[in-house]
Amino acid sequence: MSDVAVLALLKWTDLRNRVRSIGQQSRFKIAVIALFSGVFWASLYRLFYHGLKFLNRAGPASQYLLDDLIGGTFYVFFFALMVMLVFSNAIICYSSFYKSRETAFLHTAPVRVESIFLYKFGEAVAFSSWAFVFLGTPLMAAYGRLFEAPWHFYFLSLLFFVAWMFIPAALGAFIAMAITSFLPRTRRQLIVGFALVVLAAIVVLVSKVLTIRGAGISADLRLVQEVYDSTSFSRNPLLPSSWIAKGILGLSRGNLPSAAFFFGVVAANALFLLGMAHAVSARLMRKGWYVSQEIRNNRKYPARTLVDRLFGPILVFVGRNVRHIVLKDLKSFIRDPVQWSQFLIFFGLLAIYFLNLRTFSYQEREMFWKNLIAQMNLLATSLTLATFASRFIFPQLSLEGRRFWIIGMMPMTREEILYGKLALSFTTSLLISEVLIGISSYMLRTPMELAILHAVALLGICLGVSGLAVGLGALYPNFAEDNPSKIVSGFGGTLNLVTSLAFVSLVLVLQAVPCFLYFGRASMSDGQFRTWVFGSMVAIAIVSLAACLVPLSLGMRAVRRLEV
Amino acid sequence: MIRIDGVTKSFGKRVAVDGLSLEIRSGEFFAVLGPNGAGKTTTIKMIAGLLKPTSGSVHVCGFDVQKEYIEAKRVMAYVPDQPYLYDKLSGLEFLHFVGDMYRLDGAERENEIDRLVELFSMKEWIRELTESYSHGMKQRVVLAATLLHKPKVIVVDEPLVGLDPHTARLVKEIFAAEAKRGCTLFMSTHVISIAEETAERIGIILDGKLRAVGTADELRRLAGIEAGLEEVFFKLTDGTGTNGHG
Numbered sequence: 001m002s003d004v005a006v007l008a009l010l011k012w013t014d015l016r017n018r019v020r021s022i023g024q025q026s027r028f029k030i031a032v033i034a035l036f037s038g039v040f041w042a043s044l045y046r047l048f049y050h051g052l053k054f055l056n057r058a059g060p061a062s063q064y065l066l067d068d069l070i071g072g073t074f075y076v077f078f079f080a081l082m083v084m085l086v087f088s089n090a091i092i093c094y095s096s097f098y099k100s101r102e103t104a105f106l107h108t109a110p111v112r113v114e115s116i117f118l119y120k121f122g123e124a125v126a127f128s129s130w131a132f133v134f135l136g137t138p139l140m141a142a143y144g145r146l147f148e149a150p151w152h153f154y155f156l157s158l159l160f161f162v163a164w165m166f167i168p169a170a171l172g173a174f175i176a177m178a179i180t181s182f183l184p185r186t187r188r189q190l191i192v193g194f195a196l197v198v199l200a201a202i203v204v205l206v207s208k209v210l211t212i213r214g215a216g217i218s219a220d221l222r223l224v225q226e227v228y229d230s231t232s233f234s235r236n237p238l239l240p241s242s243w244i245a246k247g248i249l250g251l252s253r254g255n256l257p258s259a260a261f262f263f264g265v266v267a268a269n270a271l272f273l274l275g276m277a278h279a280v281s282a283r284l285m286r287k288g289w290y291v292s293q294e295i296r297n298n299r300k301y302p303a304r305t306l307v308d309r310l311f312g313p314i315l316v317f318v319g320r321n322v323r324h325i326v327l328k329d330l331k332s333f334i335r336d337p338v339q340w341s342q343f344l345i346f347f348g349l350l351a352i353y354f355l356n357l358r359t360f361s362y363q364e365r366e367m368f369w370k371n372l373i374a375q376m377n378l379l380a381t382s383l384t385l386a387t388f389a390s391r392f393i394f395p396q397l398s399l400e401g402r403r404f405w406i407i408g409m410m411p412m413t414r415e416e417i418l419y420g421k422l423a424l425s426f427t428t429s430l431l432i433s434e435v436l437i438g439i440s441s442y443m444l445r446t447p448m449e450l451a452i453l454h455a456v457a458l459l460g461i462c463l464g465v466s467g468l469a470v471g472l473g474a475l476y477p478n479f480a481e482d483n484p485s486k487i488v489s490g491f492g493g494t495l496n497l498v499t500s501l502a503f504v505s506l507v508l509v510l511q512a513v514p515c516f517l518y519f520g521r522a523s524m525s526d527g528q529f530r531t532w533v534f535g536s537m538v539a540i541a542i543v544s545l546a547a548c549l550v551p552l553s554l555g556m557r558a559v560r561r562l563e564v
Numbered sequence: 565m566i567r568i569d570g571v572t573k574s575f576g577k578r579v580a581v582d583g584l585s586l587e588i589r590s591g592e593f594f595a596v597l598g599p600n601g602a603g604k605t606t607t608i609k610m611i612a613g614l615l616k617p618t619s620g621s622v623h624v625c626g627f628d629v630q631k632e633y634i635e636a637k638r639v640m641a642y643v644p645d646q647p648y649l650y651d652k653l654s655g656l657e658f659l660h661f662v663g664d665m666y667r668l669d670g671a672e673r674e675n676e677i678d679r680l681v682e683l684f685s686m687k688e689w690i691r692e693l694t695e696s697y698s699h700g701m702k703q704r705v706v707l708a709a710t711l712l713h714k715p716k717v718i719v720v721d722e723p724l725v726g727l728d729p730h731t732a733r734l735v736k737e738i739f740a741a742e743a744k745r746g747c748t749l750f751m752s753t754h755v756i757s758i759a760e761e762t763a764e765r766i767g768i769i770l771d772g773k774l775r776a777v778g779t780a781d782e783l784r785r786l787a788g789i790e791a792g793l794e795e796v797f798f799k800l801t802d803g804t805g806t807n808g809h810g
Contacts, residue, residue: 006664010650013661017652017693105648108612109665110638290616293609294575480695 048142078241079234089172098292117281170273180288325420371519393469395487425466460544471551565748571620582772595763603772604752641715647706651695666713680708
C-alpha cells in the first residue's frame with residue numbers, strides 16, 4: 001500500500017469511529033443539532049429567496065440591467081467567499097502543516113512529505129469549505145426556485161462548488177507554505193503580517209465599493225447602477241470567483257455550453273493549482289516545518305504590563321479576584337495573534353464601513369432610509385457580537401482545562417471564576433459595540449431617540465450574549481480539548497450560537513417595532529413614539545436580564561458540582 | 565549506527581546544541597544526561613529529523629537524516645516524551661496503521677501485534693478508543709508501536725515519565741532485550757539512576773556541549789571521585805543547572 005493510501009485509510013478509520021461515537025451520544029443532542037442546522041439552512045434559504053425576489057420586483061425597468069444586477073450579486077457573493085476561503089485555508093493550513101502534533105508524528109514516520117501535504121490539505125479543504133457549501137446551497141436553491149431553473153441546475157451547481165473550493169484552498173496552502181518558509185521568523189510577526197496584508201487588501205476593495213459618487217441621488221435606478229458599477233472588480237474575468245458565477249448563471253439560464261466551458265476552466269485551474277502546491281510541498285513542507293520549529297517568542301514581559309494599567313482601572317466595578325481573572329484572560333488573548341487577528345477582522349471591517357457611511361450620503365436621505373440603514377448597522381453589529389461571544393467567550397472555561405486546578409485551588413469561590421468571564425465578555429463587547437454604533441448614529445445623523453434606543457439595545461445584547469456564552473460554556477465544558485474552534489463546534493457551542501442568535505433577533509424586533517411604526521408608516525405622534533421607545537427599552541432590559549441570568553445561574557450550579 | 569558530526573543548533577541568537585560530535589555503535593544502549601535546557605531534546609529531535617541542524621550532520625545506519633529521510637526513518641523509531649495517539653482510533657487500529665506505514669506483511673504483522681499486546685498486557689482495553697486511555701496506557705501503546713517494525717535504532721525522550729513501577733521495569737527490560745538483539749538505543753533522561761541502571765555508555769550534556777562521555781566507571785575516573793553517578797554528574801557539571809529550552 002502506498003503511503004497516500006495508508007494515510008487515506010487512517011482518515012477513513014478515524015471518520016468511521018467518529019460517526020460511531022456520534023451514534024452513541026444522546027438522541028436528544030443529535031436531534032437538537034440536526035433541527036438547528038435544518039432551521040438555519042431554511043432561514044438562509046428564505047433570506048436569499050426574498051432578497052432575490054425583492055431585487056427582481058424592485059429592480060429597474062431595463063431587463064438587461066436587472067439580469068446583470070442579480071447576476072452581479074453572484075459575482076460579489078463568490079468574490080467575498082473566495083477572499084474568506086483563501087484566508088481561512090491559509091490559517092488552517094498553517095496550523096495543520098506546522099503546528100499540529102500529528103504532523104510532528106507523521107514527520108517521524110517513513111512517509112513522503114508530499115503525502116503528508118495531501119493528507120493535511122484534504123483535511124483543511126474539508127474543515128474550511130463545509131460552511132461554504134452550507135451557505136452556497138440555500139442560495140442556489142433560492143435562485144433555482146425563483147427563476148424556475150431546470151432540475152439538473154441543482155446537481156450541477158453542487159458539482160461546480162466542489163471543484164471550485166479547491167482553488168482558494170490551494171491558494172491558501174501556497175500562502176501558508178510560502179509565508180512560513182520565507183517571511184519573518186517569529187510567530188507574532190508572521191501572523192500579524194499576514195492579517196495586516198489581508199486587512200489592507202479588504203480595505204482597498206471595500207473602499208472601492210464605498211466610493212459612490214451619487215450624493216443626492218434621486219432615482220433608485222442610478223443608485224442601483226452605481227452600486228453595480230462599483231462592484232465591477234468582482235466581474236474581472238481573471239478571478240476564479242467570476243468563473244463559478246458565470247458557470248452557474250449559464251447553468252440556470254440553460255446555456256449548457258457556456259456552463260461546461262466555465263466548469264472546464266474551474267476544474268483545470270483547480271487541478272493545476274493543486275498539482276503546483278503538491279510539487280512545491282516537497283520542498284516547502286519540510287523547510288516550513290523546520291522554520292516553524294525555530295519560531296520562539298523570547299520577548300520579556302514586565303510584572304505589570306500596559307494591559308494591567310489600562311484595564312485595571314476600568315474594571316473597578318468587579319471584585320479584586322474577578323479583576324485578576326479578567327486581566328489574565330485579556331493578556332492571554334492579546335498575546336495570541338491567531339485569536340485577535342480574527343477579532344480585528346470581524347470588528348475592523350464594521351468600523352471601516354461605519355466610518356465610510358457618508359460616502360453613500362445617507363445622512364441626506366429621508367428618515368425611512370436613515371432608519372433602515374441604522375437598523376441594518378445594528379443588525380450587523382449584533383450578529384458580529386453574537387458570533388464573537390460564541391467563538392471567544394464560550395470556550396473560555398473549557399480552555400482552563402488541565403489548568404483548572406490553578407484557579408480552582410485559589411482562595412475564591414468558583415462563582416467568581418464565572419463572574420470574571422462575564423466581566424471580560426461584557427466589558428470588551430460593550431466598549432467595542434457602543435463605539436461602533438455611536439459612529440453609525442453620528443454618521444447617519446439619526447434622531448437622539450433612535451441613537452439612545454440603539455445604544456440601550458446593544459447594552460442589553462452585550463449582557464445577554466455574555467451571560468449565554470459564559471453560562472452555557474460552564475454547562476457544557478470540554479476540558480479535553482485545547483483548540484477553541486473544536487470546543488465551539490460541539491453541542492454546547494452550537495446551542496450557544498443558536499440561542500444567542502434567537503435572543504439577538506428578539507431584541508432587534510423589540511427595538512424595531514416603534515422605529516418602523518414611526519419612521520416608516522408615520523402612524524404615531526412624537527409623544528407616542530417616545531412612550532413606545534421607553535416601553536421597548538423596558539422590554540429589552542427584561543429579556544436581556546433573563547438571557548443573562550438564567551444560563552448564568554445554571555452555569556454556576558454546574559461549576560459548583562464540577563469535578564476536574 | 566548513529567553518527568553525529570559537529571552538529572550545532574541555534575534558535576535565533578541562542579545556541580541550544582554547540583558542535584556536538586558523537587558515535588553510537590550498533591547494539592549499544594546510550595543515555596544522554598543533563599539538566600533542563602541542556603540540549604537533550606534538541607539533540608534527540610535532530611536525530612529523529614524533526615529539527616534541522618544549523619550546521620553539521622546526523623547519520624542513522626549510514627543514511628543522512630536530512631537527505632535520505634525516508635530510508636533513515638524506515639530503520640528508526642522515535643518515542644517522544646508526550647506520546648501522540650489518535651483519539652478516535654483504538655489502540656489496535658493504531659498498531660495496524662503503524663504496520664501499514666512500515667509496510668509490514670499481514671501474517672507477520674498480526675503475530676507481532678498479538679505478541680506485543682500480550683507483552684504489554686493491553687488485551688483488555690486495546691480495542692477501546694485511545695481517548696479513554698491513561699498516560700501509562702498511551703505510553704504502552706506507543707512503545708508497542710515502536711517495536712512493531714523491529715527498528716535498528718530507537719531514539720527515546722524521557723521514556724519512563726508517568727509510568728507505574730511495573731511498566732517502568734518492563735520497559736527497561738524490553739530496552740535491554742532490544743539492545744541484546746542488536747538494536748541501538750539513544751535515550752535522553754534527567755533521572756540519573758535510570759541512566760546508570762540501563763545504559764552502557766552515558767553522555768553528559770551541559771549548555772549544548774558534550775561535557776563527558778563514557779561508561780559509569782570511566783565517568784567516575786574522569787571526575788576523580790569514587791561515588792555514585794549522581795555525585796559524578798554534579799562534579800562534572802560543576803553543580804550547575806541551566807534553564808531554558810531543551
